[in-house]
Amino acid sequence: xxxxxxxxxxxxxxxxxxxxxxxxxxxxxxxxxxxxxxxxxxxxxxxxxxxxxxxxxxxxxxxxxxxxxxxxxxxxxxxxxxxxxxxxxxxxxxxxxxxxxxxxxxxxxxxxxxxxxxxxxxxxxxxxxxxxxxxxxxxxxxxxxxxxxxxxxxxxxxxxxxxxxxxxxxxxxxxxxxxxxxxxxxxxxxxxxxxxxxxxxxxxxxxxxxxxxxxxxxxxxxxxxxxxxxxxxxxxxxxxxxxxxxxxxxxxxxxxxxxxxxxxxxxxxxxxxxxxxxxxxxxxxxxxxxxxxxxxxxxxxxxxxxxxxxxxxxxxxxxxxxxxxxxxxxxxxxxxxxxxxxxxxxxxxxxxxxxxxxxxxxxxxxxxxxxxxxxxxxxxxxxxxxxxxxxxxxxxxxxxxxxxxxxxxxxxxxxxxxxxxxxxxxxxxxxx
Amino acid sequence: xxxxxxxxxxxxxxxxxxxxxxxxxxxxxxxxxxxxxxxxxxxxxxxxxxxxxxxxxxxxxxxxxxxxxxxxxxxxxxxxxxxxxxxxxxxxxxxxxxxxxxxxxxxxxxxxxxxxxxxxxxxxxxxxxxxxxxxxxxxxxxxxxxxxxxxxxxxxxxxxxxxxxxxxxxxxxxxxxxxxxxxxxxxxxxxxxxxxxxxxxxxxxxxxxx
Numbered sequence: 001x002x003x004x005x006x007x008x009x010x011x012x013x014x015x016x017x018x019x020x021x022x023x024x025x026x027x028x029x030x031x032x033x034x035x036x037x038x039x040x041x042x043x044x045x046x047x048x049x050x051x052x053x054x055x056x057x058x059x060x061x062x063x064x065x066x067x068x069x070x071x072x073x074x075x076x077x078x079x080x081x082x083x084x085x086x087x088x089x090x091x092x093x094x095x096x097x098x099x100x101x102x103x104x105x106x107x108x109x110x111x112x113x114x115x116x117x118x119x120x121x122x123x124x125x126x127x128x129x130x131x132x133x134x135x136x137x138x139x140x141x142x143x144x145x146x147x148x149x150x151x152x153x154x155x156x157x158x159x160x161x162x163x164x165x166x167x168x169x170x171x172x173x174x175x176x177x178x179x180x181x182x183x184x185x186x187x188x189x190x191x192x193x194x195x196x197x198x199x200x201x202x203x204x205x206x207x208x209x210x211x212x213x214x215x216x217x218x219x220x221x222x223x224x225x226x227x228x229x230x231x232x233x234x235x236x237x238x239x240x241x242x243x244x245x246x247x248x249x250x251x252x253x254x255x256x257x258x259x260x261x262x263x264x265x266x267x268x269x270x271x272x273x274x275x276x277x278x279x280x281x282x283x284x285x286x287x288x289x290x291x292x293x294x295x296x297x298x299x300x301x302x303x304x305x306x307x308x309x310x311x312x313x314x315x316x317x318x319x320x321x322x323x324x325x326x327x328x329x330x331x332x333x334x335x336x337x338x339x340x341x342x343x344x345x346x347x348x349x350x351x352x353x354x355x356x357x358x359x360x361x362x363x364x365x366x367x368x369x370x371x372x373x374x375x376x377x378x379x380x381x382x383x384x385x386x387x388x389x390x391x392x393x394x395x396x397x398x399x400x401x402x403x404x405x406x407x408x409x410x411x412x413x414x415x416x417x418x419x420x421x422x423x424x425x426x427x428x429x430x431x432x
Numbered sequence: 433x434x435x436x437x438x439x440x441x442x443x444x445x446x447x448x449x450x451x452x453x454x455x456x457x458x459x460x461x462x463x464x465x466x467x468x469x470x471x472x473x474x475x476x477x478x479x480x481x482x483x484x485x486x487x488x489x490x491x492x493x494x495x496x497x498x499x500x501x502x503x504x505x506x507x508x509x510x511x512x513x514x515x516x517x518x519x520x521x522x523x524x525x526x527x528x529x530x531x532x533x534x535x536x537x538x539x540x541x542x543x544x545x546x547x548x549x550x551x552x553x554x555x556x557x558x559x560x561x562x563x564x565x566x567x568x569x570x571x572x573x574x575x576x577x578x579x580x581x582x583x584x585x586x587x588x589x590x591x592x593x594x595x596x597x598x599x600x601x602x603x604x605x606x607x608x609x610x611x612x613x614x615x616x617x618x619x620x621x622x623x624x625x626x627x628x629x630x631x632x633x634x635x636x637x638x639x640x641x642x
Contacts, residue, residue: 183508
């Protein structure tokens with residue numbers, strides 16, 4: 001057990017778990033470039049192979065903190081499917097970075113059904129997929145299977161949102177399964193899955209080996225949307241305030257470093273190492289640079305915001321993001337009782353802890369804890385100057401007002417369960 | 433040599449705990465075998481072992497396990513957890529321990545490198561001996577593996593030292609004892625292991641004679 005900072009000489013140690021993905025970079029860089037030592041602690045990284053391991057080892061104090069999917073601290077705090085462990089997210093690690101890839105046969109079917117929509121990609125591609133789904137249903141063929149990485153993940157929620165936007169019910173019209181990134185290429189090749197949503201660099205793997213096409217990126221669906229956060233057990237954070245702040249400062253420093261284009265080579269080199277992401281450097285580099293190849297043998301594209309580490313207030317733990325996640329968790333029946341979304345979101349996502357760290361670094365922090373999505377806002381007011389927000393695409397022209405999340409939740413036609421949830425009772429098991 | 437610990441003796445109860453269906457998912461055949469042997473000796477005869485995830489969906493449905501054990505190094509743990517929640521894959525929902533009072537057991541399991549899932553509603557006292565045996569066998573395997581690794585590297589180091597001694601004897605005209613003494617002194621002075629010094633010496637010799 002490693003809580004409460006066992007010391008290595010004179011520096012306290014913080015144990016952090018991570019999954020080998022490009023967006024674990026802030027942790028990897030903080031360690032590799034010595035930002036941990038700069039802020040007075042030693043970061044010990046632990047590479048894991050499953051989100052279940054990340055969750056369990058953080059729950060039980062083997063890790064003090066971890067690279068986590070944005071919804072994981074919420075799921076832990078609510079005790080979804082297991083005993084509740086209050087978890088907080090005092091900062092986000094990145095925005096975007098995921099991609100939706102489909103197999104060659106499915107791509108061919110989509111291109112045949114709606115060549116324009118398929119070529120456009122992004123939200124439009126879902127309507128091409130919908131035509132394929134309906135045609136298969138008419139012919140009595142089995143439903144398509146799509147993979148994602150974990151039930152409490154933006155991969156799951158974004159994929160479902162994308163499908164539902166074109167009238168596809170993610171549980172009735174297709175089958176969604178969990179598939180771990182290293183097994184994805186094989187899954188596509190064997191036909192175990194017809195497509196998947198996964199994080200960088202794995203989205204590119206099937207394209208490079210000629211097995212699939214990227215039809216949408218997370219950034220195209222919801223520009224500059226939450227993906228990974230730093231997850232910390234609440235009781236560790238409360239007992240170690242003197243460690244949490246330097247930890248956030250070190251990771252913020254790493255995130256800023258990652259956004260500098262001149263650091264691309266070094267970042268690629270560090271991430272590609274076997275004990276880090278351990279995937280072909282060229283793939284990692286293209287993801288970091290946003291020069292994705294979407295089709296086998298195709299030319300690299302140019303999307304500088306394919307993955308974002310610091311700009312656009314990327315590291316700020318927006319309470320509104322947590323509220324959005326809660327709406328989707330309820331929409332799909334992972335949460336079956338009504339709850340006070342703002343209260344839960346504010347308990348888990350902690351802008352106050354972020355601001356304390358950012359302030360010491362002289363970085364500007366947003367003045368508000370929430371922001372609306374899809375309202376065209378170009379910047380937010382910060383305590384040391386405005387912060388630009390980047391593109392504002394939100395699922396093809398929709399919008400989200402966190403002040404009326406209940407109405408937003410009720411607005412979805414495609415969902416699991418009734419529009420009005422039961423009043424809060426006891427914890428429960430998730431359905432999907 | 434590490435001895436496999438004696439099996440836990442489970443007194444057969446009136447209720448057929450021994451009829452519990454146990455599924456072990458482990459890609460390591462040796463560890464799997466010692467676990468299966470231990471469970472059998474403890475009275476759990478209904479143990480199915482899967483060493484890979486192929487066809488897991490269909491097999492899980494047929495086996496209808498009460499307890500599922502999987503090692504933590506298996507990247508498909510997330511796949512498995514999701515399967516447990518889907519009613520067309522498993523006949524009865526399966527969850528990891530949700531009882532707070534089992535934190536100690538879960539921690540022991542995590543420490544040993546294993547995770548266990550039990551079917552909803554199954555009393556944890558019935559499952560306890562299975563878990564204890566699993567944790568104990570995983571630990572034993574780990575100790576065995578560490579000892580094997582240690583033996584292997586000791587053997588490798590011994591061979592390197594023998595060769596380095598030979599080189600020193602030949603090139604510097606030393607007897608065996610003096611050659612070894614030189615290696616040991618150098619290791620101490622440089623605060624390195626004698627095997628490392630031997631390895632460096634051999635590399636240098638190979639380079640120089642080319």
